[in-house]
Amino acid sequence: MAIAEIIGAAVGVMLLVIVAYIVVGSTLFAAETVTSAQKDLTLRQEARIRTAFTITDQYNLTDTRIILANITNTGNEIISDFKHMDVIVYDKDSGEYEVCIYDTTGGTAGTWNIADRYNEFIHPYSLDPGEKYQIRIMSRGNQPKWFQITTANGIYDSAMV
Numbered sequence: 001m002a003i004a005e006i007i008g009a010a011v012g013v014m015l016l017v018i019v020a021y022i023v024v025g026s027t028l029f030a031a032e033t034v035t036s037a038q039k040d041l042t043l044r045q046e047a048r049i050r051t052a053f054t055i056t057d058q059y060n061l062t063d064t065r066i067i068l069a070n071i072t073n074t075g076n077e078i079i080s081d082f083k084h085m086d087v088i089v090y091d092k093d094s095g096e097y098e099v100c101i102y103d104t105t106g107g108t109a110g111t112w113n114i115a116d117r118y119n120e121f122i123h124p125y126s127l128d129p130g131e132k133y134q135i136r137i138m139s140r141g142n143q144p145k146w147f148q149i150t151t152a153n154g155i156y157d158s159a160m161v
Helices: 004-050
Strands: 053-060 066-073 088-089 094-100 111-116 132-138 146-150 155-161
Touching: 004 111, 053 146, 053 155, 066 146, 132 146
Parallel strands: 094 111
Antiparallel strands: 053 066, 066 132, 088 094, 088 146, 111 132, 146 155
16 A cells, blocks of 8 residues: 555656646746747837938929839838838829839839839848938829828828929
């Protein structure tokens, strides 16, 4: 009988050690996941704070739905994720807003693209701090009068045409 109690106690201790190992391991894994998520959020917020741009020299091409404008990176962060940028255009004639998507070739209504990179040579297709691009917005509306550009991390600027 005494052997059975010793074996039972040993099995109980082993089960206790296994459960403690699982609980501590899962707690450490959860803490590591939370720490990693907080670090990623902090890095994204820092990038957002360092991002800024301005819109200048905006105009409509004569009797067309095309808007040309210059965007200048006035922040300290490179802007390069153009396919995730939103361009919203307000049409005075219809009173409606439209979202134009990025299209590298351009030319179709409801899209926008980079018309001129102004002899950029350091980081091609990346708007570095201090650089300027000319963008072309092809609206579907008849009288585009206002537009807003929003970067992938939520920074925006708008202008009247």
